[in-house]
Amino acid sequence: MEKVRGILIGRMQPVHNGHIEVIKKTLEEVDEIVIGIGSAQKSHELKDPFTAGERVVMLTQALIENNIDPGSYYIIPMEDINFNAIWVAHVKMMTPPFSVVYSGNSLVKQLFYEEGFEVRNPPLYDRMNLSGTEIRRRMLEDENWQELVPQATIDVIEEINGVERLKNLAIKEISEIGD
Numbered sequence: 001m002e003k004v005r006g007i008l009i010g011r012m013q014p015v016h017n018g019h020i021e022v023i024k025k026t027l028e029e030v031d032e033i034v035i036g037i038g039s040a041q042k043s044h045e046l047k048d049p050f051t052a053g054e055r056v057v058m059l060t061q062a063l064i065e066n067n068i069d070p071g072s073y074y075i076i077p078m079e080d081i082n083f084n085a086i087w088v089a090h091v092k093m094m095t096p097p098f099s100v101v102y103s104g105n106s107l108v109k110q111l112f113y114e115e116g117f118e119v120r121n122p123p124l125y126d127r128m129n130l131s132g133t134e135i136r137r138r139m140l141e142d143e144n145w146q147e148l149v150p151q152a153t154i155d156v157i158e159e160i161n162g163v164e165r166l167k168n169l170a171i172k173e174i175s176e177i178g179d
Contacts (some may be wrong), residue, residue, distance in 0.1 A: 004029075006100040007091070008122060009036035009078060009108065011132065013048050014157065015058040016149045018130030020066050022122045023073070026102055029120075033073045034095045035059065040077035049136065049166045052077035054156055061152030088115045139163045140170055 006026055012019055026033050037059070040052035050058075056075055063073065074096055081090050088111050101112040102122040109119045124130075129148055138145035139162075146154050157163060 003031040004100065005032045005034060005096060005098040006030035006102055006120075007034040007036060007095060007098040008102040009038045009091070009105075011038045011042075011048065012055045012059060013039075013132040014050055014135060014149060014162070015055060015062050015153045016130050016132065016135055018125045019059070020062055020068075020150060021125040022102070023063070023068065024066070025123045027068070027072055030100055031072070032096075034098050035073055035075045036078040036091065036095065037075065038078055039080050041079040044165070044169065046136070046166070046169050049169060050156075050160075050162065054160060054162075058150075058153045058156045061155065062150035065150055065152050084111060087111055088117075136166060139166050 006029065008022065008026060010019060023033060023035065037052050037055050039048055042048035043051040043054075056077060059075055064070070076095055078091065078094055081087055083090075084107070099118060101109070101117045101119045103109050103112070103119065104122060104124065113119050135145045135148050137143075138148070
């Protein structure tokens with residue numbers, strides 16, 4: 001029987017518990033999942049503070065931590081090309097073949113739908129709290145962000161002084177507004 005392979009693309013800035021739950025749920029529907037680390041070229045920005053490599057480590061370790069079979073997924077950093085008409089072809093070139101696309105992003109869904117892919121909405125978990133925006137906000141405000149992420153994410157962020165990085169980026173971006 002042919003394997004059903006799905007794809008899920010997210011920025012994962014940072015990897016949080018919602019990502020892990022979505023991946024677990026998706027693996028109930030497909031045999032393998034391609035996990036695209038979106039906007040891979042971006043880092044050291046307030047909205048995108050972590051590098052693709054840092055996010056790959058967070059995700060790889062978090063999937064191990066959650067006992068997810070390493071043979072069931074592929075993690076692939078994916079750069080933005082800012083050229084919507086050929087973006088799906090770009091994704092296909094960078095990944096193993098897939099037949100089902102999981103995305104909550106309306107543009108992504110439209111682009112894959114137009115190319116004939118089956119598109120499904122991934123389940124969202126506690127979206128009010130489980131978002132990169134909320135986690136980064138909590139980091140900046142010295143609130144408890146750790147409760148929203150796997151231990152692997154905490155470990156990587158501590159290793160790279162990620163909270164300090166984010167705070168420094170916030171100072172830099174605020175001062176640039178006055179320039």
